[in-house]
Amino acid sequence: MALTFLRGIQLNPSMLYPSSYFARKHGVLYCCMRNAQTQTATQEKEQTKLKVSTQSQPKAVDKFLKDFEAVIGIETHVQLSTLTKAFCSCPYNYGSPPNTSVCPVCMGLPGALPVLNSKVIECAVRVGLALNCKLSLNSKFDRKQYFYPDLPKGYQISQFDVPIASGGYLDVDLPLEYGGGHRKFGITRVHMEEDAGKLLHTDGGSYSQERAPSHLNIHASHCNVMAIDVDLNRAGVPLLEIVSEPDMRTGIEAAEYAAELQRLVRYLGVGNGNMQEGSLRCDVNISVRPIGQLEFGTKVEIKNLNSFSSMSRAIDYEISRQVELHNQGQIDQIVQETRLWEEGAQKTVTMRKKEGLADYRYFPEPDLPGVTLTEEYVDSIRESLPELPEDKRRRYEKMGLSMQDVLFLANDINIADFFDTTTAGGADIKLAANWIMGDIAAYMKNEKVTINEIKLTPQELGELIASIKDETISGKIGKEILFELIAKGGTVKGLIKEKDLVQIVDTAEIEKMVDKVIADSPKQLEQYRGGKTKLQGYFAGQRLATDEESILTGDNLDITNKWKHLIRAFRSFADHQN
């Protein structure tokens, strides 16, 4: 049914334009969303195709989009990187063989009782504080009843009316590629809950209309089609659900909000924030309204967004879909529903229509006591918070770095740490930034390694920068040493010595060399004095030719540099002779 509907859209030529309007920009997006996955061939094809229509279409939809405003709110699930699950001691490791990390608690067996992992509270408080939230010193867990095989208890332990943190905000710097700018997005709430198991829909066979019996009675005899594989390793793994205010207006803002959350959980060390593994999952609520209208339009939820760029593209697609329906006078076609982003087709399709809100019959979880935080506990966690991405960016800005440098360095906690350690040792700030963002970043990209995996230490980078600055070595030699240090390790001093890379700055030695050259070439010296200054080159060459052995030691000599020194030394010598 959804497919028929979308086919209708495709045939409508004016509909192609809004998608392409947004698609055009996405080539750039890959640069700014540094963690985005690589672009697939399909997408590329899609974009090329759409670009063609861009050129042939009038600016009409541009105008339509200007008359409307999108209202976007995001629900994010952050999987916590605790060693054990939320309510039992089962270890959790992504990618473990299915159903190996299970126990009576996370399998929902009768009589098994949950006991909360203290680390979950700690993570929640860290995130709550980092998001500038008000913490509830007394909160509790509630049961959210829903019936589905991914949670065998028949309910999810969550927090309902008293979340552990609420009423905060998140500061975001938009990528420069989109004009930059600073935004503050409201955070409605942060609450703790447990993850569900994984369901794998194995075949395309017919499904049974018969409702599954209670989880304790799941049995083949009730249903002759057994079509779902269940892996309960993930059941009971702790999550934080972070709900934003509906403060975002564009796909870029939404994607950057999510990227900032990812940065935050990584900085805080509460989760790995990996979208591909599902450790960071974003569901987007989006509605469109004519500018000036106060009430929100009908909201649509989009799921299946597993990268920042797909998030941005899905939202922009959805905005144009809804605006188009407005313009065609078909507002009633915008219904409250959940849509799935299809990466291949680059569009959203209906997953299910909401027929009223689900009835979760929340009530306080009787198997768990309340969650009490003391002021002292909260204070101790506040004091243990690391410098957060926003603070880091503002600090880098004050250090005089450009916004582009600031965003790059602060994007990845490990790179930021590397930079901070390098500059803490006294290295020049701008030079350190340049080396990291230039040659080091290029190496990491080519070799697909992280900054923690390279052999170069921040101390040696500092040493390298200092050695170039005091002219012990040239910039070119510095680069060669750098790659050696990155790949094999070692020290700058050691490499310089080992390869005899020191620039000849001992003028006495040079003068001695030059003396010899001059003594060997009295004729040329006469000509030089007569004004043939080009003979500098001759003398230098002469020097190199006659005494190659003693000077050209080592394989990686910076010959140009020696030339320069020789010429400089010769000139001063010759002038002096004059």
Place this chain on the structure above:
Amino acid sequence: MGSISALHYLKPTRTANGTSLFNFSKNRISQLPVAFRSYTVKSSVLETPDVPRLAETARISLNSQEIEEFAPKIRQVIDWFGQLQAVDLQSIEPAIRADTEGDNLRGDVPEKFENREELISAVPSFENPYIKVPKVLNKE
């Protein structure tokens, strides 16, 4: 596009044959926050239990005879709880939990459950390495 309006026509049918489980939920959910947050409100009358609905949410099938049999019993339980409604809470600060000694937390120390074999052997349908279940519609 026509197919979407067609869906609207389908709705009553789906409700009638019980495939759609939660059409009644709209009223329910709006009541919930009120029930949780207004601790001092005294409601004099509790809802009469709707046994077929209760059975449905509990995933239990009851025949009409059982429904008739259960209705007064459940009513009795609810009335019993209903006595609590008479307590005057006007001057009482709401407590979110009725407990207890301490938080009863545990450290984040992994411990593998030893008797996994028995757990797995109790699964009605297990095809290594997965638990097999019927495909179910209506996640919520």
